[in-house]
Amino acid sequence: MKDRDSIMETGLLKMELKGIPRRTFIKYCAATAVALGLDYYFGGLFAEAATTALNKKPVIWIQGQGCTGCSCSLLSSLNPGPGEVLLDLVSMRFNSTVMNAAGHLSIKALEDTVKEGGYLLVVEGSIPTRDPRYCVVEGLPFDEIVLKASKNADAVIAAGSCAAYGGIPRAGFTGAKGVSEIVSGKPVVNIPGCPLKPDWLAGTLLYYLSFNELPPLDSDNRPLAYFGSHFVHDTCPRASYFERGQFLEDWNNPATVDWCLLKMGCKGPVTYADCNRIWWNDGVSTCIRAGSPCAGCTQPQFYKDLAPLYVSPLPPGREDEAMPVAQRARGIHAGSVALGAGIAAAPFVINKVADLLKKKKEGVSHDGE
Ligand code: SF4
Ligand code: SF4
The missing domain is CATH 4.10.480.10 (Cytochrome-c3 hydrogenase, C-terminal domain)
Structure with missing residues (x-):
């Protein structure tokens, strides 16, 4: 089995092949640590946690009532590309926006990951509660998908204002709700924004991969460092x-x-x-x-x-x-x-x-x- 250093080396090389110089990535990790209220020294820890997480931490990303703006915000970010951090360093098992598979093949990938457990669930978009037909994903009502996917998750990330609090759909007629109104008994972190800022998601993820827990949150379950202390x-x-x-x-x-x-x-x-x-x-x-x-x-x-x-x-x-x-x-x-x-x-x-x-x-x- 490869030791940690060589796994990290492989991770950094993979980044370089994608056009992200290792120095840029390590600088990004240091800046992320500082933004989260930690010493820049923790950037090294973040880089190590991220690169050694290659193919380790499974992620399920599901999308309900939303405009895909948060995915777009993440995937169109510039170097070093929090999108790459997210998609390359974790094992994305199910993502209804970017995955090739569809129908029963994709649902199988979702079910297999749920059965394995120990994954992170990312929810984008709000959850309609007035009538399940307002949002159906892969043939299933979205609230059912959320409950199914959260069952064995280590933690749930509500990505964007729709998933966090209902967002714009909440102003409409579908009875749109945020994740924490549906899911109970799991740690839920809200990363609001319409769309969310990629740094907020990448930083939360790097913190989680490094410390195996969510960063400190404010009373609205948002990462304190990004939202808690300043207007x-x-x-x-x-x-x-x-x-x-x-x-x-x-x-x-x-x-x-x-x-x-x-x-x-x-x-x-x-x-x-x-x-x-x-x-x-x-x-x-x-x-x-x-x-x-x-x-x-x-x-x-x-x-x-x-x-x-x-x-x-x-x-x-x-x-x-x-x-x-x-x-x-x-x-x-x-x-x-x-x-x-x-x-x-x-x-x-x-x-x-x-x-x-x-x-x-x-x-x-x-x-x-
Ligand atoms: S400045 Fe205001 S509207 Fe713009 S992204 Fe930040 S919180 Fe949202
Ligand atoms: S100074 Fe004016 S523009 Fe700036 S945040 Fe306050 S109210 Fe808005």
């Missing part, structure tokens, strides 16, 4: 405009193109995610930097209770309250206080902000620690 607003490049009360109101006015997007519907002050700290697509950009308000896509309340997307959450005629309230509240959490004070149309935001302020006062973080 999108906290590190927004437009925050100084928010503080000065300079809000973009006309998309076509080049003079205000960099101003705060609050009046255009930005939910950054009530959305937990690291998007403005670690940009998307290998650090190329992120929603707000690209000119789009944050839609709050990583929140359990997305989409239904954060809609409409491009409309100010502040009632007409009261927009300017944001600025003075922000000034008064400096030192607590200016963005959240301002949004909460002015808002009338979205009770969730008021409640969330009130809750946040109460916890702040009591010295408790939002995840209860």
Whole structure:
């Protein structure tokens, strides 16, 4: 039997053949460790765990009510390609989006893996509960597939907002639910996002392969390091405009193109995610930097209770309250206080902000620690 070093060497060589230099991969692992709140030294451990996991950790990936955007986000990412990390380093036994087999052949692969046990289950898309005919996969209602596939799983990853909390389908008529509302008795990690950021999934997977457990989670079962400690607003490049009360109101006015997007519907002050700290697509950009308000896509309340997307959450005629309230509240959490004070149309935001302020006062973080 090959020793660990030679297995790792084989893994790194395989990556190089795919065009991912080993140095790039090891650097990626180190950056992932740091993003998860660990020392960069753990990058070596991540690289070792990933490369020695070759053909070891079986993965079942199933997809229900969704647009395949999360798979696309993962597979179209740039070097070193978290998609390669996922698809090459683990043993993908069943993936309804990319596998060649179909029908009873693919169901057999699924059943054999379930029988073996010890695999990771990734669910993409939400689960309709009103009528099983709303989503049928390989001839079976999707809720049945989820229960069947989770039976012997070590852990379940709900990939994307639909699988995590119901996402956009939850706003419709199918009774769409997230994984943890269906599956019980298994550790479930939610990696929301519409779509999810590949780094969030790759980092969670690398952590799991390295420590054989899920990373620390927040109260909404999201990895704490990516979602638990900061609002999108906290590190927004437009925050100084928010503080000065300079809000973009006309998309076509080049003079205000960099101003705060609050009046255009930005939910950054009530959305937990690291998007403005670690940009998307290998650090190329992120929603707000690209000119789009944050839609709050990583929140359990997305989409239904954060809609409409491009409309100010502040009632007409009261927009300017944001600025003075922000000034008064400096030192607590200016963005959240301002949004909460002015808002009338979205009770969730008021409640969330009130809750946040109460916890702040009591010295408790939002995840209860
Ligand atoms: S409201 Fe949105 S655009 Fe404005 S500073 Fe906050 S996160 Fe940035
Ligand atoms: S900035 Fe907001 S809408 Fe964009 S990906 Fe991050 S959480 Fe989602």
